[in-house]
Amino acid sequence: MAANSKSAAKKGTKQEPPRTRRKVTVKRPNLGPMGKLEDFIPYKLAVVANRVSQSIGRLFETRFNIQVPEWRIMMALYAYGDLVFNEVVERTSMDKARVSRAQRRLVDLKIIESFGDVSDGRKVILSLTAAGAKICEEILPEAAKREAWFLEALDDHEHRQLDVILDKLMKRSLEL
Numbered sequence: 001m002a003a004n005s006k007s008a009a010k011k012g013t014k015q016e017p018p019r020t021r022r023k024v025t026v027k028r029p030n031l032g033p034m035g036k037l038e039d040f041i042p043y044k045l046a047v048v049a050n051r052v053s054q055s056i057g058r059l060f061e062t063r064f065n066i067q068v069p070e071w072r073i074m075m076a077l078y079a080y081g082d083l084v085f086n087e088v089v090e091r092t093s094m095d096k097a098r099v100s101r102a103q104r105r106l107v108d109l110k111i112i113e114s115f116g117d118v119s120d121g122r123k124v125i126l127s128l129t130a131a132g133a134k135i136c137e138e139i140l141p142e143a144a145k146r147e148a149w150f151l152e153a154l155d156d157h158e159h160r161q162l163d164v165i166l167d168k169l170m171k172r173s174l175e176l
Contacts, residue, residue, distance in 0.1 A: 077128040
């Protein structure tokens with residue numbers, strides 16, 4: 001018996017076997033190594049995400065004259081409070097140029113404020129204005145209705161599974 005096993009046995013704790021990563025091989029004959037495009041998980045995730053965003057985006061544009069990138073920034077600020085520009089880039093998973101354009105428009109619309117960090121003049125802090133927070137509060141119930149409509153396609157068990165699976169994929173995506 002190994003020393004670690006003896007000490008685990010003495011303490012009355014169960015020693016877990018080391019985790020190994022399983023290698024996943026995907027074979028799809030119709031599109032070379034990928035198979036049919038419609039079966040390719042990254043493709044399906046991208047299409048569904050775009051359709052959901054476009055659906056909610058139409059709501060933002062028609063009712064509030066804001067676009068999806070602007071909405072993402074607003075929601076990040078609404079959820080997390082004031083953020084440094086680079087934190088907004090990270091939390092929204094948008095490139096710096098897109099965040100910069102959306103930021104300028106949101107400042108012009110007086111939905112957010114942008115100011116320099118007093119402790120580090122190189123940093124720009126973004127902050128939601130009271131008007132911006134009010135828009136978020138008005139949009140959220142409508143966005144929740146849209147989300148509920150999409151989720152009606154799933155039963156409760158599938159919904160819970162989807163949530164767990166997406167959490168795992170989000171965590172995995174941070175490793176990129």
